[in-house]
Amino acid sequence: MAGRLRQPTGRYGGRTAEERQAERRRRFLDAALQLFGDSPGFRSTTVAALSEAAGLSTRQFYEEFRTLEDVLAALHLQVNDWAEEAALAGLAEAQGLPLPERATAIFRAYAANVTGDPRRIRITFVEIIGVSARLEEQRLARRARWVDFICAAAAEAVEHGEAAPRDYRIAATAFIGSVNGLLHDWSAGWVDATLDQVVEELVRQLLGILRPAGWHPDDLPAPP
Template sequence: MHHGAEDAVAGRITPAAGRYGGRSAEERQAERRRRFLEAGLDLFGGGPGYRATRITDVCRAAGLSSRQFYEEFHTLEDLLAELHLYVNDVAQRSVLAVLPQVRHLEPIDRCTRLFRAYAAGATADPRHTRIAFVEIIGVSPRLDRQRLDRRARWIDFLCEQLDDAAGRGEIPPRDFRITAAAFIGAINGLMHDWAVGWVDATRDQIVDELLLMLLGRLQVPDEEGEG
């Protein structure tokens, strides 16, 4: 699938571009898959949630048959797995889109811009937030591995940004892995609690709170500071 920037922000899942009339078998298949993914996004992310959804519900929402579903996916879990990767990719693209624009900024400004881009990609569509931080939890060992793999990638990315800043002499060098793991864990925990309604706050309040945590760690004085 190809996801344009506008489609990602709007939460639409789009197939490869092609003619509507006289479409090839590949184009028709891409359209069917898109309809199943959109149905899953609505049902898992909007309600009633993955655990309360059946394949027949997805088929009804997509306007397609169960036979067509099984031509695309083995199980309902396969659909959730693909959607989890999709919503992560949307957030990742949001970050990578601004990365070239912020490389020249000081660490505080750079991390602020990057995290706000991540938050926009992860929360602009509430269905994405629900799938990424709630519906994926505790489904199966397979999806736990997928979830932790994506978490590890975000930890690596944050470490790379902090190591780069340290290499430029902008912040004191150290092992940033604990800081990165703690911050990514805080994102996952707070976003989960906010998405399920355990934390009464606006999206901006959630984003600001997490950003303060990250910037606070960046501004910790060097333990071997002067004086």
């Protein structure tokens, strides 16, 4: 009995099979960002429409994905990766600065990345909601990763005497909900403010969590 056909592994047009596959996947995700994140949205997009927008065939679609839900799952993770990379870059640039300046740098970088393309907000905050139990689990897992990010930043602030020592997990979870809701509403035009004002409000809320009323920061050690 003949075996299954294997994918070609040599070079074609100067690119390997793996490079061509990565390019096809990128084109499908780019097309999905447009169709899912703008019009007609995930629920009204077909495999044929997505393939046409990507300039590829439906046969090539099924070589990369099983379902459109798989595409949405991959795109949701990619959008979150972009935002996380931006936040980490903002944090790295602000290392050594006082807590308010560090927090401002993180949220300015994150907000600029998320709101810079309204399609990303729709993928993260709208299209992913209510699709399936699997995607809800992924959404919550990714949000938990953002909670870990806030908790790590809080732990660093506590270590430097800049924040009150306590377990921040519940507070961070509530704060992430505020971040998501405010940025979504601002992007939708429901909040009359500039992005800088939105960032200032988020920083104010975070500092209020880290430095509750009645708490005074410890004296920081003198720099070496």
